Amino acid sequence: MTKTNGMSASAAGQELPPLDSPEVVALHSKMKRRNRRGRVFTYVSAVVIALWILVPIFFVFSMAFTTEDTVRSYPKNFLPFVPFSTETMSFFLSSEGVLRGLANSVIVAVITLVLSTVIAVPAGYAVARYLFPGRDLFRLAVLAVRAFPIVVLSIPLAVLFLRAGLFDSVFSLALMHTALALPTTILVVSSVFASVPYELEEAGQVFGATPLQSFRYIVAPMVLPGIAASGLFTFVLSWNEVFAASVLTLENRTLPALVLTSLSNSSDAFQFAGGFFLMVPSIIFMFFIRKYLFNMWGQVSK
Template identity: 45%
Template sequence: MSTQVEDPLDGARTAAALPPVDLSPLRRRRTRAAWVQLASILVTLFMALPIVLIGLSAVSSRSALAEFPKPLLPSEYSTETLLAFFDATGTFPALGNSLLVGIYTVFWSLVVGGPAGYALARYAFRGKEPYQVFILLVRALPIVVLSVPLATMFLQFDVYDTVFAVTLVHTTLALPTTVLITASIFVSVPTDVEEAAQIFGCTRWQAARKVVLPLALPGLAASSIFTFVLSWNEILGATVVTLGHRTLPAQVLTALEEASTAYRFAGGFALILPALLFIFVMRRYLVNMWGTTLR
């Protein structure tokens, strides 16, 4: 039996014949990732810095707010600024009105917009595409165009200056977004799962309630985030259709002209905090809707 001995020179010649590894694509990818991270940090700072400054001013003392030039960090912390805001007349009733309007708007938007989104996702009918464009016209119109006719109608039906009136305005504004978001959510739920449930004895309603709805729950929760924040931050419509039962943003807006600096900072912080808390509670559903998992 003959043995073949490998010449080490052949291996060296083969290695020398291989082309060098091009690392430029990897470098470009890392560079792009670094730029994306930097851009994300800058956008986050741009959005978070005003919130942080308003929060610091809200927990500053009256004397610290009156300092000039005003330092970046307060020289003295105190709760008197926030207490002065909450002790102001009408603050707590306005806060309760805002919470009620936000909750009612989320409820009615899902009750009305959820089935509409399900119908858009599951059924094909004539005029489906124009209908989706048509419902967006509500958001294309200025809020004044909707508020003034609605205020006139509310006066005729004796519901002006009520939580119900503001809820109707905010639900009208939130429905287009809710319908389109829920439609995209129900499209992502496979129809095979729903059909399998019907094969095993479920009716169409039972399959939608027991199978489709739990799978779409993260997306519906994310839709409720947008609806609640939209309702909480809306000012002009609530100002037009209310007078004595205003929401908190409308109350702060109408009092800004005669309000002190402490009231303005505390009011801004009070407007920001509930929306941030609501997003923090619902963030898991929002992230899951985007296809990732929050660890």
């Protein structure tokens, strides 16, 4: 699917012979007019939708970087970040448990990232490269896990961790998040491996490399960006996850769990600054992941 193919309407219209017959000319100009109107409509829709998404984000960001008085004030100032101040932010960061929650969130997300990548890479490679009895069953099982509701899993895991003395630890939460992230990670990694032709690996072996060497020097460099993207996705998933985090932790709250359980008795400033911290990683990471989004969900919809 190339770019020229994509500009379907006008390109295809021009290929129609004979171009000078009056019917074709009339049809062509009608299509062109319709097309131009359509494009204007499309741009307008695009801008409206983009505003619908951006305005709320923008508002919370400006609230997170202003004085506490402004957060409390009414009616709100529409000018962004006026007056600009780190007062809200420093109030939030100095609140009890916030720094620890931030640290816990980072630790949980990093453990989840490492654990799920280490487990998913071999499995993804197997699904992408080998035809083996049970392959479809495995894919199906992985998809089924993805579709299971999180709430169903967190209560029994909490009970199990309580019994095993692992309750309320960042590590047990990371174990849970890994179970949640693993299916998606496996599917994404396998689609990344599938995009590297096996011939390249084979060629390496023809020239005398062992299978491991050809993996290390040929495949690995090509799949690294994709695997990094899936790792970032895992990180964001863990960073955002709030239900299991609230159920599985008590003292060692992660940031989302902390913000959630203090929603009812915290000030607006605390909430907006918390919202800002919850959103920032995803905004950054979405930028790097967006290329792979369609890989992920194209896979899943198979």
